[in-house]
Amino acid sequence: MLDVLGNLERSHTCGELRETHVGERVVLMGWVAKKRDFGILTFIDLRDRDGITQIVLNEEDAGDAHAKAKSLRGEFVVAVKGAVVEREGTHNPKIATGDIEVHADEILILNDAKVPPFQLEVAGSENLAAEDTRLKYRYLDLRRPQLQNNIRVRAKAVAKIREYFDNRGFIEIETPILLKSTPEGARDFIVPSRIHTGKFFALPQSPQILKQLTMISGFDKYYQIARCFRDEDLRADRQPEFTQLDMEMSFVNREQVYREMEGMFNHVLRLIDVELPAEWPRMTHVEAIRRYGSDKPDLRFEMELKDLSPELKETDFAPFADTLAKGGEIKCIVVKGKANYSRKQLDELQEFVKRYGAGALAWIKDSAPGQKDERGLAYEAGSGMAAITTTSLKALDVELIQNLVNKAGAKPGDAVLIVAGRKSVVAAALGALRNEVARRENLIDRNAYKPLIVTEFPMFEHDEATDRYDAAHHPFTSPMDEDLDLFKTAVENDAEHHLLGQVRAKAYDAVINGYECAGGSIRIHQKDIQALNFKALGLSPEKARERFGFFLDALEYGTPPHGGFAAGIERTCMILCGTENIRDVMAFPKTASAQDLMMDSPGDVDSSQLGELGIKVVE
């Protein structure tokens, strides 16, 4: 028979008691984490969100309580009354409360519990139960201290963000979840309207237009912790619903927005005792792609991309010559001390870069003097030149290979990994390879936090399939003042349309440790430039009006210059928690196929519900 809680009040948490409490009478409540039964002496590890306290029951001192304790099982919910006692020579340094224990004289069993489907307390996090099992019983998985901590860090981070913006005069404004679908960007989640049968709301991909409207409304500084929805395939750092810090401010230039990004992240990172520089390094998008092959470079390690195209201009090695003839490029990274990469390892890395469209991975192993040379190119130790071995580049002559090694900046003992192809492919492949090699070779300092603001993103992306230019950020992003003439020329002359690819936007990202944590832009606030932009995107005035009419109207009633950014709460928390998985920082995440294994959603609905909505499901 279970006990009732009645008026009993908890006096302390299970992580709270120390030697200073010795002698006090306490009431603890929590879950049975472990029972160790010695006949007439029984130990209970009592767990709550704060920690674990050892409860001792002795049959001689408290017969009834001891008898009750014997019936306890894992995850039973109990209240314990007793006295705090210093341990006699058996302190447990592994737990915060290990200097004391509670000698119980009364136990209330507040609830029993089924045997959990997996063990909550396992030594070493390496052999956790399979993730689908844990997702089905997410409420149990969340009892694990690790997830408890992550969710609490997240709560603190959100509180810090609110504190930051509130202190700086920003106004938190909630915007609707039921919006109108706009066909640009990600796939919308849509919600049928009952009252207007056949019409649909869309859930926000972000509150983009609404936050701009708050600027037109004159709030000047807006922010919101906003839930966003995108019906796209998932990744380790992507879920269909996620949370953004969304902010916007009026009468500002880019630097002023950067200051708020820096200020906010710096404020939040102090939660984990990390002090980032007041002003973060800046890097243009062009430079980031050139040096790191990525618009979100991880600066915790070096290994920059080096361009070997000039050295190979004269080569008759067909793969390289063809690449250069087609306007492509040949770049490399240098992996320090890895001239001993095996053929198998290099093959793996080749498979890796092929995923990004690279045709092959070429390599040079700059062997240290004395090391064996596969190619019979004998350089003597001490001659100032190292032996170079290369399997894939046998066609190149020795002198050229030495040139490449010099250009790459490789030292004896290093491996040079080379990719040739279209510029976008080379950047993607080598950028990803750089991260992969760093991960494999343990080049990443786990205690380092390297922030960066990437600036001057391109305004448009060329879609090869349709030969159209799409907004790289979103259709309200302002071009850079310097590129305004170029922009106008490209839009107004059909023959110059391709120049759109060169127009830079006042768009920027905040990057920490290779994660895009925030992104934003200065917006277009003048209607003629907005009209030009729609034209550039191939949107007729009629189409633009159909989709964004209310917004175009609003732009005509005195829109202030404005800009802002949105920051991914989950990605920020991933950095705070040191995890690479978004599910670790969400209480109730979905699987890679966008299902909730606990609720078993999405699910069927009643046919009468569908009827009311005028919806029929076709097989």
Place this chain on the structure above:
RNA sequence: GGAGUCGUAGUUCAGUUGGUUAGAACGCCAGCCUGUCACGUUGGAGGUCGCGGGUUCGAGCCCCGUCGGCUCCGCCA
């Protein structure tokens, strides 16, 4: 839409070249135990080898399909 990988007891895993009754650890159940904290100890229960089909005298193992988890490419203004 595509690729890789995994799926065996409640959990984590092992399972040889296709061969008799599919094992271990932890957990669970019962007994014993006064200082444990990964308690110890004795005994016990527990299996649709993800699912379906095929090959074979015989399939956890081979083949085909399918479902699910994870990761990646495409996608994510």
